[in-house]
Amino acid sequence: QVMVVESGGGLVQAGGSLRLSCAASGRTLSNYAMGWFRQAPGKEREFVAATRRSGASPYYVDSVKGRFNISRDNAKNTAYLQMNSLKPEDTANYYCAAGVVVYYSDLRRPEKYNYWGQGTQVTVSS
DSSP, X not given: OOEEEEEOOEEEETTOOEEEEEEEESSOGGGSEEEEEEEOTXXXXXXXXXXXXXXXXXXXXXXXXXXXXXXXXXXXXXXXXXXXXXXXXXXXXXXXXXXXXXXXXXXXXXXGOOEXXXXXXXXXXX
């Protein structure tokens, strides 16, 4: 069993930055792929970014490429999402997830993740 807890959300102006953290407990984070998803009111949960167990070959949705960076520190059992050049359309509740994801193409599929946090709200004002 793995518990993941997100933090770092908040209110920021367009063009600003935030760094989200995802702290895991229960089992070693290095055993799992880590993903970030988001859900805006009235919309479905959307894949944002993911990293494999090693942290190599991060995977991003096109809308955040060049602005967001996913990373992980397995020694600290923590994953991060650095968000730069934020836009109002980035406003959502952001969720961290951990899972045993075998195929790279599956990193964007929420059903492949077993453990989810409660989310942290990110609001970007125009």
